[in-house]
Structure formats: C-alpha cells, structure tokens
Amino acid sequence: MELKNQICEISQKYDSFYLYDEKIIKNSISNLRKVFPEIEFLYSIKCNSNVNVLKSIFSEGFGADAASLAEVLMARKLDLDKNKIYYSAPGKTSKDIEIAINESNLIADSIEEIRRINMVSKSLNKVTEIGVRLNPDFSGKASKFGVDEDIFYDFLQNNSCQNIKIIGIHVHLKSQELNVETLANYCELLTTNTLRVLESRAS
Numbered sequence: 001m002e003l004k005n006q007i008c009e010i011s012q013k014y015d016s017f018y019l020y021d022e023k024i025i026k027n028s029i030s031n032l033r034k035v036f037p038e039i040e041f042l043y044s045i046k047c048n049s050n051v052n053v054l055k056s057i058f059s060e061g062f063g064a065d066a067a068s069l070a071e072v073l074m075a076r077k078l079d080l081d082k083n084k085i086y087y088s089a090p091g092k093t094s095k096d097i098e099i100a101i102n103e104s105n106l107i108a109d110s111i112e113e114i115r116r117i118n119m120v121s122k123s124l125n126k127v128t129e130i131g132v133r134l135n136p137d138f139s140g141k142a143s144k145f146g147v148d149e150d151i152f153y154d155f156l157q158n159n160s161c162q163n164i165k166i167i168g169i170h171v172h173l174k175s176q177e178l179n180v181e182t183l184a185n186y187c188e189l190l191t192t193n194t195l196r197v198l199e200s201r202a203s
Contacts, residue, residue: 007019018050020053022056025056025057026056026060029041029057029060029062040063041061041062041063042062042063042064042065042084042086043057043062043063043064043065044065044067045064045065045066045067045071045074045075046067046068046071049071051074054074054075054078058075058078058079058080062084063080063085063086064080064084064085064086065086066086066087066088066089067088067089068089069087069092069096069099069100071087072085072087072099072100072103072104073099073103075104076103076104082102082103082104082105083105085103085104085105086104086105086107086131086170087100087104087105087106087107088107088109088131088133088170089109090110090113091109092106092113092116094116094119094120097113097116097117097120098120098124101117101120101121101124101128105129105130105131106128106130106131107130107131107132107168107170108130108131108132108133108147109133109145109146110146110147111151111152111155114130114132114155114161114164115161117130117164118161118162118163118164119163121163121164122162122163126163127162127163127164127165128163128164128165129164129165129166129167130164130165130166130167130168131166131167131168131169131170132146132147132152132166132168132169132170133145133169133170133171133172134146134147134149134170134190135147135148135149145172146170146172149190149193153194169190169194171187171190173186
C-alpha cells in the first residue's frame with residue numbers, strides 16, 4: 001500500500017514518469033546467471049543510462065558496453081573497473097581514443113581505427129590490447145559497422161602495427177538469425193580462420 005501511495009503522489013506532480021523496480025532488475029540478472037553460469041555479461045548503457053539503474057546493474061557484477069566516450073566516462077564515474085568497460089562505436093576520433101585508452105577496452109570498428117589506435121598508442125609509448133569488430137558473412141552483404149572478414153584477414157597478414165595487440169574479436173550476430181546450426185557453423189568458421197591467420201603471423 002505504501003508503494004501505491006507513493007506512485008499516486010508522484011502522479012499528482014508529473015504528467016508522466018518512469019518507474020523502475022530494482023527487485024525485478026536483480027531477479028532478471030539472477031535468472032540470466034542461472035541459465036548462463038559461465039558467461040560474463042555486459043550491459044549496454046545506451047539501453048538505459050539512468051544512473052540508479054546503472055548502479056544497480058553494476059553492483060551485480062555486470063560490465064558495460066559503451067557506445068560513446070561519454071558512456072565510458074559515466075561507467076568510470078560509477079567506479080566500474082576499466083577492464084569491465086568495452087568501448088565499441090564507429091567513428092572514434094583520435095581524441096576519443098586518447099582519453100578512453102586508459103579508461104576502457106577499445107574495440108576497433110574499422111581498419112582506419114586500428115591504425116588510429118596504433119598512432120595514439122605510439123605517441124603514448126605503449127602497446128594497447130584491443131578487440132576488433134568483424135562483420136559475420138551470413139548473406140554476403142556488407143554491413144555498415146565493423147570490418148569485413150576478408151579485409152581483416154588481409155590486414156593481419158600484410159600490416160604491422162607495432163603498438164597494438166589484437167586479443168579479441170567482437171561479433172554482432174545477424175539480427176533475427178534464430179537458426180542454431182547457422183550460428184554454430186559461422187562461429188566455428190570464424191574461430192578457425194582467425195586462429196589460422198594469427199598462427200601464420202606468429203610463425
């Protein structure tokens with residue numbers, strides 16, 4: 001009854017408002033962990049950047065998927081460990097990279113961005129570990145985000161960026177692709193091809 005009264009009181013002051021139930025948020029997180037016990041989750045800040053919502057989610061051990069420098073800095077302001085913040089967004093400027101490079105894990109969205117991160121890292125006299133977003137080849141059509149696979153593999157074989165180290169692959173699976181076999185086959189092929197190219201570079 002107390003909650004109902006509080007809601008009624010708020011409704012008298014505002015024409016519209018958002019009401020979040022922390023208990024429901026935490027129950028949803030608990031259910032996710034039960035179903036996927038070995039998965040580390042990231043919360044996409046752009047879904048809801050309400051500070052109190054973020055505090056609740058981060059307190060449950062979630063990391064952050066940041067789509068802008070502002071979101072990176074927001075997560076850091078909420079005391080989220082920089083190693084749990086993944087900054088993936090097209091069009092990062094050199095200034096964005098310079099600020100975020102010590103505040104998050106950088107995910108490069110293009111070959112040009114890989115080179116840009118390398119240049120910033122060189123100016124800071126450091127080697128930066130990064131991830132790269134790849135376009136899954138589900139249909140043969142190019143995506144507006146990320147790097148096409150063949151271009152990425154060619155880059156790995158023919159370019160030497162001394163101030164970066166690629167340690168991860170970011171893949172956004174095709175929207176509405178619900179065929180398990182299609183997803184499994186693609187992930188297997190992606191892993192096999194990437195390891196093959198990395199091994200050839202190391203030899």
